[in-house]
Amino acid sequence: QSNKVEVVVFSAPSYACKRRTTLKNHNTLLTEALSILAESAELNEDEGRGVAFRRAAAVLKCLPKAVSSMEQLRGLPCLGDHSMRVIKDILENGASSEAESTKQSERFKALKVLTGIFGVGAKTADRWFREGIHSLSQLQESGHTLNQAQQAGLQFYDDINLPVSKTEADAISEIVEKAVHAVLPGAEITLTGGFRRGKLTGHDVDFLITHPEEGKEEGLMPKVVSWLESQGFLLYQKTTRNSYLESKDGPGRPASNMDRFERCLSIFKLTKDRCVGQKQGTKQSATPIESHVKTVCSLGDPTQAKGEGNSESLTGSCQKTEPNPQSHPHPLSQIHPSNLTLNVLGQEKSLDVDQAQTSGHKPWRAVRVDLVVSPVSQFAFALLGWTGSKLFERELRRWAGHEKAMSLSSHALYDNKQSRYLRASSEEEIFAHLGLEYIPPTERNA
Ligand code: ATP
Ligand code: MN
Ligand code: MN
Incomplete structure:
Protein backbone atom coordinates (compact mmCIF):
# COMPACT_ATOMS: atom_id res chain seq x y z
CA GLN A 1 0.00 0.00 0.00
CA SER A 2 1.35 3.37 -1.03
CA ASN A 3 1.50 6.53 1.09
CA LYS A 4 1.55 8.70 -1.96
CA VAL A 5 -0.75 11.68 -1.96
CA GLU A 6 -2.44 12.39 -5.24
CA VAL A 7 -1.25 15.68 -6.69
CA VAL A 8 -3.26 17.62 -9.20
CA VAL A 9 -1.03 17.91 -12.22
CA PHE A 10 -2.07 20.83 -14.40
CA SER A 11 -2.11 20.76 -18.15
CA ALA A 12 -2.85 23.41 -20.77
CA PRO A 13 -2.46 23.93 -24.52
CA SER A 14 0.76 25.74 -25.38
CA TYR A 15 -0.92 28.43 -27.50
CA ALA A 16 -2.66 31.06 -25.38
CA CYS A 17 -5.29 31.42 -28.12
CA LYS A 18 -6.45 27.86 -27.36
CA ARG A 19 -6.90 28.57 -23.67
CA ARG A 20 -9.78 30.24 -21.87
CA THR A 21 -8.28 32.90 -19.64
CA THR A 22 -10.80 34.82 -17.57
CA LEU A 23 -9.96 37.62 -15.14
CA LYS A 24 -10.15 35.16 -12.24
CA ASN A 25 -6.50 34.49 -11.50
CA HIS A 26 -5.66 31.96 -8.78
CA ASN A 27 -1.94 32.58 -9.00
CA THR A 28 -1.45 36.33 -8.73
CA LEU A 29 1.70 36.03 -6.61
CA LEU A 30 3.36 33.99 -9.36
CA THR A 31 2.00 35.93 -12.32
CA GLU A 32 2.84 39.31 -10.80
CA ALA A 33 6.46 38.30 -10.25
CA LEU A 34 6.76 36.93 -13.79
CA SER A 35 5.10 40.07 -15.17
CA ILE A 36 7.68 42.26 -13.41
CA LEU A 37 10.45 40.27 -15.06
CA ALA A 38 8.65 40.51 -18.41
CA GLU A 39 8.26 44.24 -17.99
CA SER A 40 11.90 44.62 -17.06
CA ALA A 41 12.97 42.64 -20.14
CA GLU A 42 10.71 44.81 -22.32
CA LEU A 43 12.15 47.97 -20.81
CA ASN A 44 15.57 46.59 -21.69
CA GLU A 45 14.28 45.95 -25.21
CA ASP A 46 14.84 42.24 -24.85
CA GLU A 47 11.69 41.18 -26.64
CA GLY A 48 12.42 37.45 -26.65
CA ARG A 49 12.92 37.36 -22.91
CA GLY A 50 9.85 39.53 -22.40
CA VAL A 51 7.64 37.20 -24.41
CA ALA A 52 9.02 34.15 -22.59
CA PHE A 53 8.04 35.61 -19.20
CA ARG A 54 4.66 36.78 -20.58
CA ARG A 55 3.93 33.28 -21.84
CA ALA A 56 4.93 31.76 -18.52
CA ALA A 57 2.70 34.19 -16.62
CA ALA A 58 -0.18 33.57 -19.03
CA VAL A 59 -0.13 29.81 -18.63
CA LEU A 60 -0.44 30.23 -14.85
CA LYS A 61 -3.31 32.71 -15.27
CA CYS A 62 -5.57 30.05 -16.80
CA LEU A 63 -5.11 27.43 -14.06
CA PRO A 64 -8.26 26.49 -12.11
CA LYS A 65 -6.43 26.49 -8.76
CA ALA A 66 -3.46 27.96 -6.97
CA VAL A 67 -0.19 26.14 -7.60
CA SER A 68 1.09 24.58 -4.38
CA SER A 69 4.00 22.45 -5.51
CA MET A 70 6.46 22.24 -8.36
CA GLU A 71 5.29 18.73 -9.34
CA GLN A 72 1.96 20.15 -10.37
CA LEU A 73 3.68 22.05 -13.16
CA ARG A 74 5.18 18.99 -14.82
CA GLY A 75 2.66 18.91 -17.66
CA LEU A 76 2.58 22.64 -18.40
CA PRO A 77 4.04 24.29 -21.51
CA CYS A 78 5.81 27.68 -21.66
CA LEU A 79 7.65 27.32 -18.35
CA GLY A 80 11.38 27.59 -18.99
CA ASP A 81 14.16 27.07 -16.47
CA HIS A 82 14.21 30.70 -15.49
CA SER A 83 10.46 30.94 -14.89
CA MET A 84 10.60 27.66 -12.96
CA ARG A 85 13.29 29.10 -10.65
CA VAL A 86 11.12 32.13 -10.01
CA ILE A 87 8.09 29.98 -9.22
CA LYS A 88 10.13 27.73 -6.94
CA ASP A 89 11.46 30.73 -5.05
CA ILE A 90 7.92 31.98 -4.45
CA LEU A 91 6.55 28.59 -3.41
CA GLU A 92 9.43 28.11 -0.96
CA ASN A 93 10.00 31.65 0.31
CA GLY A 94 6.78 33.50 -0.36
CA ALA A 95 8.41 35.90 -2.81
CA SER A 96 10.78 35.97 -5.75
CA SER A 97 14.07 37.58 -4.78
CA GLU A 98 14.75 38.37 -8.42
CA ALA A 99 11.41 40.11 -8.95
CA GLU A 100 11.82 41.98 -5.66
CA SER A 101 15.31 43.22 -6.46
CA THR A 102 14.20 44.16 -9.98
CA LYS A 103 11.33 46.22 -8.58
CA GLN A 104 13.71 47.99 -6.24
CA SER A 105 16.44 48.62 -8.76
CA GLU A 106 17.18 52.22 -9.64
CA ARG A 107 17.06 51.46 -13.35
CA PHE A 108 13.68 49.71 -13.30
CA LYS A 109 12.11 52.39 -11.14
CA ALA A 110 13.46 55.18 -13.33
CA LEU A 111 12.43 53.53 -16.59
CA LYS A 112 8.94 52.98 -15.20
CA VAL A 113 8.61 56.65 -14.25
CA LEU A 114 9.93 57.83 -17.62
CA THR A 115 7.85 55.44 -19.76
CA GLY A 116 4.87 56.53 -17.69
CA ILE A 117 5.05 59.70 -19.79
CA PHE A 118 2.73 59.31 -22.76
CA GLY A 119 4.91 59.37 -25.88
CA VAL A 120 8.02 57.98 -24.18
CA GLY A 121 9.03 54.42 -25.06
CA ALA A 122 11.74 52.12 -23.78
CA LYS A 123 14.38 53.51 -26.14
CA THR A 124 13.96 57.13 -25.13
CA ALA A 125 13.71 56.24 -21.46
CA ASP A 126 16.93 54.22 -21.66
CA ARG A 127 18.77 57.08 -23.39
CA TRP A 128 17.63 59.51 -20.73
CA PHE A 129 18.50 57.09 -17.95
CA ARG A 130 22.04 56.75 -19.30
CA GLU A 131 22.31 60.55 -19.29
CA GLY A 132 21.54 60.45 -15.58
CA ILE A 133 17.87 61.39 -15.89
CA HIS A 134 16.04 59.21 -13.39
CA SER A 135 13.06 61.34 -12.46
CA LEU A 136 10.58 63.76 -13.95
CA SER A 137 12.26 66.66 -12.18
CA GLN A 138 15.63 65.70 -13.67
CA LEU A 139 13.97 65.52 -17.07
CA GLN A 140 12.54 69.00 -16.58
CA GLU A 141 15.93 70.34 -15.56
CA SER A 142 17.74 68.66 -18.44
CA GLY A 143 16.31 71.10 -20.97
CA HIS A 144 15.54 68.22 -23.34
CA THR A 145 13.31 69.00 -26.26
CA LEU A 146 10.08 67.12 -25.89
CA ASN A 147 7.68 66.44 -28.73
CA GLN A 148 4.05 67.41 -28.35
CA ALA A 149 2.90 63.99 -27.23
CA GLN A 150 5.55 63.98 -24.50
CA GLN A 151 4.69 67.52 -23.41
CA ALA A 152 1.08 66.47 -23.00
CA GLY A 153 2.26 63.27 -21.33
CA LEU A 154 4.20 65.26 -18.77
CA GLN A 155 1.48 67.78 -18.27
CA PHE A 156 -1.18 65.15 -17.54
CA TYR A 157 1.22 62.65 -15.99
CA ASP A 158 -0.72 61.88 -12.83
CA ASP A 159 -4.11 61.58 -14.51
CA ILE A 160 -2.77 59.37 -17.28
CA ASN A 161 -1.15 57.07 -14.75
CA LEU A 162 -4.36 56.81 -12.78
CA PRO A 163 -6.42 53.78 -13.89
CA PRO A 323 -7.25 74.58 -5.10
CA ASN A 324 -3.59 74.02 -4.36
CA PRO A 325 -2.61 70.41 -4.97
CA GLN A 326 0.28 70.40 -2.56
CA SER A 327 -1.44 68.11 -0.11
CA HIS A 328 -0.93 65.20 -2.50
CA PRO A 329 2.66 64.46 -3.26
CA HIS A 330 3.18 63.58 -6.89
CA PRO A 331 6.20 63.01 -9.11
CA LEU A 332 6.40 66.64 -10.08
CA SER A 333 5.84 68.12 -6.67
CA GLN A 334 9.45 67.68 -5.68
CA ILE A 335 10.55 70.09 -8.35
CA HIS A 336 7.84 72.41 -7.75
CA PRO A 337 7.63 75.98 -7.58
CA SER A 338 4.42 76.12 -9.44
CA ASN A 339 5.85 77.47 -12.65
CA LEU A 340 8.31 75.25 -14.43
CA THR A 341 10.14 76.06 -17.54
CA LEU A 342 10.41 73.50 -20.26
CA ASN A 343 12.55 73.90 -23.29
CA VAL A 344 10.11 72.99 -25.97
CA LEU A 345 11.46 72.91 -29.50
CA GLY A 346 13.87 75.64 -28.59
CA GLN A 347 11.21 77.84 -27.08
CA GLU A 348 10.69 78.50 -23.45
CA LYS A 349 7.24 77.42 -22.41
CA SER A 350 5.82 77.57 -19.00
CA VAL A 373 -11.65 53.63 -38.02
CA SER A 374 -12.06 50.48 -40.10
CA PRO A 375 -13.92 49.77 -43.34
CA VAL A 376 -16.71 47.30 -42.60
CA SER A 377 -15.08 44.63 -44.80
CA GLN A 378 -12.16 44.53 -42.33
CA PHE A 379 -14.20 45.12 -39.20
CA ALA A 380 -14.08 41.57 -37.80
CA PHE A 381 -10.29 41.50 -38.15
CA ALA A 382 -9.94 44.94 -36.61
CA LEU A 383 -12.23 43.97 -33.73
CA LEU A 384 -10.28 40.80 -33.07
CA GLY A 385 -6.99 42.68 -33.33
CA TRP A 386 -7.97 45.52 -31.03
CA THR A 387 -9.63 43.45 -28.33
CA GLY A 388 -6.39 41.90 -27.09
CA SER A 389 -4.88 40.91 -24.82
CA LYS A 390 -1.57 41.66 -26.46
CA LEU A 391 -0.31 38.16 -25.73
CA PHE A 392 -3.54 36.61 -27.00
CA GLU A 393 -3.09 38.53 -30.27
CA ARG A 394 0.52 37.51 -30.58
CA GLU A 395 -0.39 33.89 -30.03
CA LEU A 396 -3.20 34.02 -32.59
CA ARG A 397 -0.73 35.27 -35.20
CA ARG A 398 1.82 32.67 -34.16
CA TRP A 399 -0.81 29.94 -34.44
CA ALA A 400 -1.91 31.21 -37.85
CA GLY A 401 1.65 31.36 -39.18
CA HIS A 402 3.21 28.28 -37.64
CA GLU A 403 0.31 25.85 -37.58
CA LYS A 404 -1.88 26.99 -40.46
CA ALA A 405 0.46 28.71 -42.92
CA MET A 406 -1.77 31.78 -42.74
CA SER A 407 -1.03 35.42 -42.03
CA LEU A 408 -3.37 37.16 -39.66
CA SER A 409 -3.47 40.91 -39.14
CA SER A 410 -6.02 43.46 -37.97
CA HIS A 411 -6.94 43.89 -41.64
CA ALA A 412 -7.22 40.41 -43.09
CA LEU A 413 -6.41 36.71 -43.03
CA TYR A 414 -4.31 35.36 -45.88
CA ASP A 415 -4.05 31.65 -46.64
CA ASN A 416 -0.54 31.04 -47.98
CA LYS A 417 -1.37 27.57 -49.31
CA GLN A 418 -4.45 28.66 -51.23
CA SER A 419 -2.84 32.01 -52.04
CA ARG A 420 -6.00 33.88 -51.19
CA TYR A 421 -7.64 36.04 -48.56
CA LEU A 422 -10.24 34.43 -46.34
CA ARG A 423 -13.21 36.69 -45.73
CA ALA A 424 -14.94 37.02 -42.41
CA SER A 425 -17.69 39.19 -41.06
CA SER A 426 -17.45 38.03 -37.46
CA GLU A 427 -14.78 36.98 -34.99
CA GLU A 428 -16.37 33.51 -34.89
CA GLU A 429 -15.65 33.09 -38.61
CA ILE A 430 -12.01 34.05 -38.12
CA PHE A 431 -11.54 31.48 -35.36
CA ALA A 432 -13.22 28.92 -37.65
CA HIS A 433 -10.87 29.75 -40.54
CA LEU A 434 -7.98 29.28 -38.14
CA GLY A 435 -9.27 25.90 -36.99
CA LEU A 436 -9.68 27.22 -33.45
CA GLU A 437 -12.53 26.88 -31.01
CA TYR A 438 -14.16 30.29 -30.53
CA ILE A 439 -12.89 32.12 -27.45
CA PRO A 440 -15.12 35.02 -26.33
CA PRO A 441 -13.51 38.35 -25.38
CA THR A 442 -13.87 37.75 -21.62
CA GLU A 443 -11.74 34.61 -22.00
CA ARG A 444 -8.94 36.33 -23.91
CA ASN A 445 -7.25 37.76 -20.82
CA ALA A 446 -4.02 35.86 -21.38
P1 ATP B 1 -5.39 48.40 -20.97
O1 ATP B 1 -6.62 48.10 -20.21
O2 ATP B 1 -4.21 48.56 -20.10
O3 ATP B 1 -5.55 49.55 -21.91
P2 ATP B 1 -5.51 46.82 -23.33
O4 ATP B 1 -5.56 45.36 -23.52
O5 ATP B 1 -6.73 47.59 -23.71
O6 ATP B 1 -5.10 47.09 -21.84
P3 ATP B 1 -4.06 48.46 -25.22
O7 ATP B 1 -2.62 48.84 -25.20
O8 ATP B 1 -5.03 49.57 -25.08
O9 ATP B 1 -4.23 47.35 -24.10
O10 ATP B 1 -4.28 47.70 -26.56
C1 ATP B 1 -5.54 47.16 -26.93
C2 ATP B 1 -5.39 46.30 -28.14
O11 ATP B 1 -5.03 47.08 -29.26
C3 ATP B 1 -4.32 45.23 -27.99
O12 ATP B 1 -4.85 44.01 -28.39
C4 ATP B 1 -3.23 45.63 -28.92
O13 ATP B 1 -2.68 44.51 -29.56
C5 ATP B 1 -3.94 46.51 -29.92
N1 ATP B 1 -3.04 47.57 -30.35
C6 ATP B 1 -2.52 48.54 -29.57
N2 ATP B 1 -1.73 49.35 -30.28
C7 ATP B 1 -1.76 48.88 -31.54
C8 ATP B 1 -1.17 49.28 -32.77
N3 ATP B 1 -0.37 50.34 -32.82
N4 ATP B 1 -1.44 48.56 -33.86
C9 ATP B 1 -2.25 47.51 -33.80
N5 ATP B 1 -2.85 47.08 -32.69
C10 ATP B 1 -2.60 47.75 -31.58
MN1 MN C 1 -5.02 51.42 -26.42
MN1 MN D 1 -6.72 49.71 -23.73
Missing part, protein backbone atom coordinates in the same frame (compact mmCIF):
# COMPACT_ATOMS: atom_id res chain seq x y z
CA VAL A 164 -9.54 54.52 -15.93
CA SER A 165 -12.71 52.99 -14.45
CA LYS A 166 -15.45 51.27 -16.44
CA THR A 167 -17.80 54.10 -15.44
CA GLU A 168 -15.35 56.61 -16.92
CA ALA A 169 -15.01 54.45 -20.03
CA ASP A 170 -18.81 54.47 -20.41
CA ALA A 171 -18.86 58.25 -20.07
CA ILE A 172 -16.20 58.51 -22.78
CA SER A 173 -18.26 56.10 -24.93
CA GLU A 174 -21.21 58.45 -24.80
CA ILE A 175 -19.08 61.36 -25.91
CA VAL A 176 -17.48 59.38 -28.74
CA GLU A 177 -20.91 58.15 -29.91
CA LYS A 178 -22.26 61.66 -29.89
CA ALA A 179 -19.26 62.92 -31.88
CA VAL A 180 -19.35 60.13 -34.45
CA HIS A 181 -23.11 60.35 -34.99
CA ALA A 182 -22.91 64.10 -35.35
CA VAL A 183 -20.58 63.75 -38.32
CA LEU A 184 -21.72 60.39 -39.76
CA PRO A 185 -25.16 59.10 -38.81
CA GLY A 186 -25.34 55.32 -39.03
CA ALA A 187 -21.72 54.79 -38.06
CA GLU A 188 -21.12 52.11 -35.45
CA ILE A 189 -18.89 52.46 -32.39
CA THR A 190 -17.52 49.48 -30.47
CA LEU A 191 -15.62 49.55 -27.21
CA THR A 192 -12.55 47.34 -27.66
CA GLY A 193 -9.35 46.69 -25.68
CA GLY A 194 -9.39 45.59 -22.06
CA PHE A 195 -12.89 46.88 -21.33
CA ARG A 196 -14.33 44.59 -24.00
CA ARG A 197 -12.58 41.72 -22.22
CA GLY A 198 -14.49 42.63 -19.06
CA LYS A 199 -11.72 44.45 -17.24
CA LEU A 200 -12.94 46.90 -14.61
CA THR A 201 -10.08 49.33 -15.16
CA GLY A 202 -7.71 50.17 -17.98
CA HIS A 203 -4.82 52.40 -18.89
CA ASP A 204 -6.88 53.88 -21.70
CA VAL A 205 -10.20 53.47 -23.53
CA ASP A 206 -10.15 51.92 -27.01
CA PHE A 207 -12.81 52.33 -29.71
CA LEU A 208 -13.33 50.89 -33.14
CA ILE A 209 -15.53 52.82 -35.54
CA THR A 210 -17.05 51.60 -38.79
CA HIS A 211 -20.05 52.16 -41.08
CA PRO A 212 -22.21 49.33 -42.50
CA GLU A 213 -21.83 50.82 -45.97
CA GLU A 214 -18.26 50.28 -47.23
CA GLY A 215 -16.50 53.54 -48.05
CA LYS A 216 -18.76 55.73 -45.92
CA GLU A 217 -16.13 55.60 -43.17
CA GLU A 218 -13.51 57.29 -45.38
CA GLY A 219 -12.27 60.58 -44.01
CA LEU A 220 -14.28 60.11 -40.85
CA MET A 221 -11.52 60.61 -38.27
CA PRO A 222 -10.64 64.25 -39.00
CA LYS A 223 -14.33 65.14 -38.78
CA VAL A 224 -14.77 63.35 -35.48
CA VAL A 225 -11.64 65.02 -34.14
CA SER A 226 -12.83 68.46 -35.25
CA TRP A 227 -16.17 67.93 -33.56
CA LEU A 228 -14.51 66.79 -30.32
CA GLU A 229 -12.10 69.72 -30.43
CA SER A 230 -14.86 72.23 -31.06
CA GLN A 231 -16.66 70.92 -27.97
CA GLY A 232 -13.53 71.12 -25.83
CA PHE A 233 -13.19 67.38 -25.26
CA LEU A 234 -9.62 67.00 -26.46
CA LEU A 235 -6.51 67.94 -24.51
CA TYR A 236 -4.25 66.31 -27.09
CA GLN A 237 -4.65 64.30 -30.27
CA LYS A 238 -2.54 62.90 -33.02
CA THR A 239 -4.33 61.48 -36.01
CA THR A 240 -2.60 59.09 -38.38
CA ARG A 241 -4.23 58.52 -41.71
CA ASN A 242 -4.94 55.15 -43.24
CA SER A 243 -1.87 53.82 -45.00
CA TYR A 244 -3.21 50.38 -45.81
CA LEU A 245 -3.72 50.69 -49.55
CA GLU A 246 -0.49 52.54 -50.22
CA SER A 247 1.75 50.09 -48.43
CA LYS A 248 4.09 47.95 -50.47
CA ASP A 249 3.74 44.65 -48.69
CA GLY A 250 0.10 44.38 -49.59
CA PRO A 251 -3.00 44.00 -47.50
CA GLY A 252 -2.94 41.47 -44.71
CA ARG A 253 0.80 41.46 -44.43
CA PRO A 254 1.94 44.47 -42.51
CA ALA A 255 5.62 44.72 -41.70
CA SER A 256 4.86 44.35 -38.01
CA ASN A 257 1.80 43.92 -35.87
CA MET A 258 1.14 47.63 -36.31
CA ASP A 259 -1.95 48.04 -38.41
CA ARG A 260 -2.53 50.85 -40.86
CA PHE A 261 -5.98 52.01 -39.95
CA GLU A 262 -6.86 55.63 -39.67
CA ARG A 263 -6.31 56.18 -35.98
CA CYS A 264 -6.25 58.82 -33.34
CA LEU A 265 -4.24 58.65 -30.15
CA SER A 266 -5.74 61.21 -27.84
CA ILE A 267 -6.12 62.58 -24.37
CA PHE A 268 -9.70 63.42 -23.44
CA LYS A 269 -10.86 65.92 -20.91
CA LEU A 270 -13.53 64.21 -18.85
CA THR A 271 -15.42 66.29 -16.33
CA LYS A 272 -15.74 64.71 -12.93
CA ASP A 273 -19.50 64.81 -12.70
CA ARG A 274 -19.43 62.39 -15.60
CA CYS A 275 -16.88 59.99 -14.23
CA VAL A 276 -17.72 59.56 -10.58
CA GLY A 277 -20.83 58.09 -9.10
CA GLN A 278 -22.52 57.77 -12.43
CA LYS A 279 -24.83 54.80 -12.70
CA GLN A 280 -24.53 52.63 -15.74
CA GLY A 281 -27.37 52.04 -18.16
CA THR A 282 -28.29 55.65 -18.76
CA LYS A 283 -27.03 55.47 -22.30
CA GLN A 284 -30.06 56.62 -24.26
CA SER A 285 -30.16 60.11 -22.85
CA ALA A 286 -28.33 62.83 -24.69
CA THR A 287 -28.84 65.26 -21.86
CA PRO A 288 -25.74 64.39 -19.83
CA ILE A 289 -23.56 65.30 -22.78
CA GLU A 290 -25.34 68.56 -23.30
CA SER A 291 -24.88 69.47 -19.67
CA HIS A 292 -21.27 68.34 -19.84
CA VAL A 293 -20.61 70.66 -22.74
CA LYS A 294 -22.19 73.45 -20.83
CA THR A 295 -20.11 72.75 -17.76
CA VAL A 296 -16.91 72.74 -19.74
CA CYS A 297 -17.86 75.91 -21.56
CA SER A 298 -18.75 77.71 -18.39
CA LEU A 299 -15.24 77.19 -17.11
CA GLY A 300 -13.69 79.09 -19.94
CA ASP A 301 -13.10 78.62 -23.60
CA PRO A 302 -12.55 74.92 -24.08
CA THR A 303 -11.79 75.30 -27.75
CA GLN A 304 -8.41 76.57 -26.64
CA ALA A 305 -7.56 73.24 -25.12
CA LYS A 306 -5.82 71.54 -27.97
CA GLY A 307 -2.72 70.20 -26.34
CA GLU A 308 -0.53 71.82 -28.93
CA GLY A 309 2.10 72.72 -26.44
CA ASN A 310 0.36 75.85 -25.35
CA SER A 311 -0.02 74.88 -21.79
CA GLU A 312 -1.45 78.17 -20.75
CA SER A 313 -4.50 77.81 -22.89
CA LEU A 314 -4.58 74.14 -22.08
CA THR A 315 -5.07 74.69 -18.45
CA GLY A 316 -6.59 78.09 -18.67
CA SER A 317 -10.13 76.87 -18.85
CA CYS A 318 -10.10 75.33 -15.44
CA GLN A 319 -7.38 76.85 -13.40
CA LYS A 320 -9.23 79.64 -11.65
CA THR A 321 -11.16 77.28 -9.46
CA GLU A 322 -8.19 75.06 -8.69
CA LEU A 351 4.22 74.53 -17.52
CA ASP A 352 2.04 75.28 -14.59
CA VAL A 353 2.16 72.28 -12.35
CA ASP A 354 -0.66 73.44 -10.14
CA GLN A 355 -3.07 73.25 -12.99
CA ALA A 356 -1.36 70.66 -15.07
CA GLN A 357 -1.17 68.05 -12.43
CA THR A 358 -3.99 66.18 -10.86
CA SER A 359 -4.81 68.00 -7.75
CA GLY A 360 -7.59 65.55 -7.15
CA HIS A 361 -9.72 68.66 -6.78
CA LYS A 362 -10.00 69.90 -10.32
CA PRO A 363 -13.39 69.28 -11.88
CA TRP A 364 -12.05 67.09 -14.69
CA ARG A 365 -9.46 64.45 -15.42
CA ALA A 366 -7.37 63.53 -18.44
CA VAL A 367 -8.05 60.11 -20.00
CA ARG A 368 -6.08 58.39 -22.76
CA VAL A 369 -8.38 57.37 -25.62
CA ASP A 370 -7.55 55.41 -28.78
CA LEU A 371 -9.87 55.74 -31.78
CA VAL A 372 -9.57 53.50 -34.83
